[in-house]
Amino acid sequence: MATETLDAPRGGEWTDSPYLKQLAAVVRAEDSYGTWDEKSDADLLSEFIVTKEERREIPIIGDPDPDVMWRLEKFYDAVGLLIEKQTGCMASQMQKMSHEGFGRVVLIAGKLVVVSKHLRDVHRFGYESYAKLGEAGEKVTADAAAIIAQFPDAAKG
């Protein structure tokens, strides 16, 4: 990997983030046969890391790779589960994607849209480091929790 150096592994240090833990659990849940049991959480989430150099090399023409779409879905599934843990409101995901990597993802709790993101360049979805991945997930979750606090009745409806 061109971006690896001796003192800074790709993705940087693993951090003690509730979101990273949740995302690793979501990915691990796909492993019905336990073939990833030996893998660390960092290994499991290594595909969510896209360094600056890697980012530049990913073309943004045509449909995004199915693997990217899978990671995007898992990213927001983990957000949904963390929202439920923190607020008690279950949030389910809906996506609307065009063929060129533009789209929208929403998480819905009751009658309330708690997350609404317009996406672009989905082909390049990923984070430079585990720290940034964790922070991003926690930020989306915190914003959702704030919206639920603002409209609690709609979130229950």
Added chain:
Amino acid sequence: MATETLDAPRGGEWTDSPYLKQLAAVVRAEDSYGTWDEKSDADLLSEFIVTKEERREIPIIGDPDPDVMWRLEKFYDAVGLLIEKQTGCMASQMQKMSHEGFGRVVLIAGKLVVVSKHLRDVHRFGYESYAKLGEAGEKVTADAAAIIAQFPDAAKG
């Protein structure tokens, strides 16, 4: 058409429904070259009519036909526009479809989910008559307006 008789045309009588008018306008907007100018609104919406006999003959195996998906989208686009006329709140559509004709469609105004329908047997989407098509669209619109009246701040958000 096996279901036509001399005194009852397929789809029954056209009715003076704001929803039917809106839906016809939505479909007509697709006609960039004016090739449907001579067609009546009833003609334009004839594909939304599925009689009981026709319904039975449509298999519900595999992916729904792209034409059905198009009609489903137009149905809810028209609902969204009618909601906007009646409440001032713009409502945009998102769909999540499985490969077997199951799915969910939502209309979102601001942070509020004003329509949420779980769909099944999408292959057979359609109404027996123009009267029933119009009533169905008006019912969904009225329910959405009631939700907006209940949570006006979330709908503006």
